Amino acid sequence: xxxxxxxxxxxxxxxxxxxxxxxxxxxxxxxxxxxxxxxxxxxxxxxxxxxxxxxxxxxxxxxxxxxxxxxxxxxxxxxxxxxxxxxxxxxxxxxxxxxxxxxxxxxxxxxxxxxxxxxxxxxxxxxxxxxxxxxxxxxxxxxxxxxxxxxxxxxxxxxxxxxxxxxxxxxxxxxxxxxxxxxxxxxxxxxxxxxxxxxxxxxxxxxxxxxxxxxxxxxxxxxxxxxxxxxxxxxxxxxxxxxxxxxxxxxxxxxxxxxxxxxxxxxxxxxxxxxxxxxxxxxxxxxxxxxxxxxxxxxxxxxxxxxxxxxxxxxxxxxxxxxxxxx
Numbered sequence: 244x245x246x247x248x249x250x251x252x253x254x255x256x257x258x259x260x261x262x263x264x265x266x267x268x269x270x271x272x273x274x275x276x277x278x279x280x281x282x283x284x285x286x287x288x289x290x291x292x293x294x295x296x297x298x299x300x301x302x303x304x305x306x307x308x309x310x311x312x313x314x315x316x317x318x319x320x321x322x323x324x325x326x327x328x329x330x331x332x333x334x335x336x337x338x339x340x341x342x343x344x345x346x347x348x349x350x351x352x353x354x355x356x357x358x359x360x361x362x363x364x365x366x367x368x369x370x371x372x373x374x375x376x377x378x379x380x381x382x383x384x385x386x387x388x389x390x391x392x393x394x395x396x397x398x399x400x401x402x403x404x405x406x407x408x409x410x411x412x413x414x415x416x417x418x419x420x421x422x423x424x425x426x427x428x429x430x431x432x433x434x435x436x437x438x439x440x441x442x443x444x445x446x447x448x449x450x451x452x453x454x455x456x457x458x459x460x461x462x463x464x465x466x467x468x469x470x471x472x473x474x475x476x477x478x479x480x481x482x483x484x485x486x487x488x489x490x491x492x493x494x495x496x497x498x499x500x501x502x503x504x505x506x507x508x509x510x511x512x513x514x515x516x517x518x519x520x521x522x523x524x525x526x527x528x529x530x531x532x533x534x535x536x537x538x539x540x541x542x543x544x545x546x547x548x549x550x551x552x553x554x555x556x557x558x559x560x561x562x563x564x565x566x567x568x569x570x
Contacts, residue, residue, distance in 0.1 A: 245417050245548045247274040251350040253341045253375075254282050257313055259358060263321040263328070264389035267354055270422055271326060278321070278328045279348050282314050283340045307332050338374040345381055351548065354384045357538075367533050376513070376532065376541050382418060384540045392508035392538065395423040396501050397484075399433045399469050400493065400512060400527075408472045411512040411544045416476035418542060419510040420484070429484040431473050432500060434493035435465045462488060494527045498534035510540045 252267055263278065271278050284306050287299030311332045318328040333340040345353050355372055368376070372385050397419035399412045416431055423429050437458055443449055449457075466488050473484050489496050501509050513528045532539060 244421060245351075245414065247271075247276050247351045247421060248549075249279065249348050249350045249352075250276050251279045251281055251341065251344050251348060251353050253337070253353070253355040254280050254314060254317065255337075256317075256356060256358070257282075257310070261317075261356065261358075262389070263317065264354070264356060264386050266386060266389060266391040266422070268321055268323075268326070269391045269424065272324075273424060274421070276351075278326070279344065279350070280314055280318055280328060280330045281341060281344045282310050282330075282332055283337045284310055284332060284334045285337075286335055303334060307334065337371045338378065341375060342379055345379060350381055352382050352384060353379050354386060356389070357385050357387045368539075373532075376539075379543070381546050382540055382542045384422070385538060387536070387538045388507055390507075391427075392423055393427050394504060394506050395419050395427050395429045395508045395510065396497075396504060396506040397429060397431045398493065398497055398509065398511040399431055399472055401433065401435075401465065401468060408468055409512070409544075411542055412472045413476040414546070414548065415510050415512050415542050416473055416484070418540060419508070420477045422508065422510075422540065425482065428482060429477070430487055430504060430506070431469060431484050432487045432489065432497065433465060433469045434489050434491055434496045435462065436490065436492075437461045462490070494530040497527075497531045501535055501537060506537055508538045508540060509535055510542065512542045512544065 247270060250267060250271060252263065254261075254263075256262075263280070267278065270276065284303065287303040311330065314330045314332065318330050322328050331344065333344065341353060341355070344350070353375065355375060357368055357372060368385055372383075376383050376385065397416050399408070399415060401408055401412065416429075419431075420429055437443075440454075440458065443454060443457070466486065469486055469488065473486060477484060487500070489500065497509065497511070500506075509531075511528060511531065528541065532541075
């Protein structure tokens with residue numbers, strides 16, 4: 244299992260008197276992780292008309308001092324036992340400063356909260372959160388419900404041809420299991436298709452039984468790949484995940500299944516891009532994020548997780564159901 248040792252939590256809940264989310268505290272306790280609370284104070288106005296003797300610098304200094312006191316109070320309420328929580332006040336653009344904090348602390352996970360907005364019934368995330376989801380060098384957990392998730396949906400995409408697992412797929416399942424914990428019900432979803440099936444049905448001239456055999460074989464191979472990912476990524480301390488293969492488009496099925504299953508957290512991988520194209524995280528992920536009403540955790544292929552000590556010698560993965568190891 245991927246160790247989670249450092250959490251950066253972006254905090255902006257002063258007006259709502261928010262606490263550190265219980266889900267974050269539970270994750271930190273389970274992994275012995277350190278929580279680094281960060282609040283970003285916006286930059287002062289460039290000009291100081293109408294401020295009298297006050298200057299932008301003095302205003303910013305006063306705001307930083309006030310927010311530091313308030314953030315310390317938030318940390319004190321969350322500290323219990325040996326839980327380590329540090330605080331930091333930064334100034335500048337929220338997304339840039341949180342990413343800088345992630346890099347400085349070598350964070351394993353960046354957490355931001357998404358408060359419900361009565362004036363916006365759509366589930367679309369705020370602009371700062373969307374930028375973090377695109378550009379963060381580590382996974383981003385955008386929390387809508389502060390309670391620990393009990394129903395977690397992890398999405399596995401495999402490669403473009405469905406012939407092998409992507410390197411990111413085990414990371415998605417591993418993090419989903421870690422955050423859900425041993426009590427959560429984890430569902431691993433793979434939306435699949437047979438490449439060229441429409442052409443084969445329309446113009447291929449294949450007999451129906453041969454086409455049915457082709458589709459059945461493809462589904463069996465896809466399920467075997469997904470179950471291999473699940474067996475390698477999850478430990479015996481967790482409840483056995485449910486593997487769900489659904490034929491169709493991932494961008495349509497993921498939001499639909501998340502709503503039907505009342506998922507409280509959806510974990511998905513994003514495209515690995517740099518430069519101008521890094522402003523997009525993949526067509527499927529973009530559309531899914533805009534339609535999910537629950538918390539979301541995104542994993543970028545750019546992320547290189549640290550491995551726990553003794554990872555090379557840890558116990559073998561759980562054998563697939565119905566088979567014995569070594570058979």
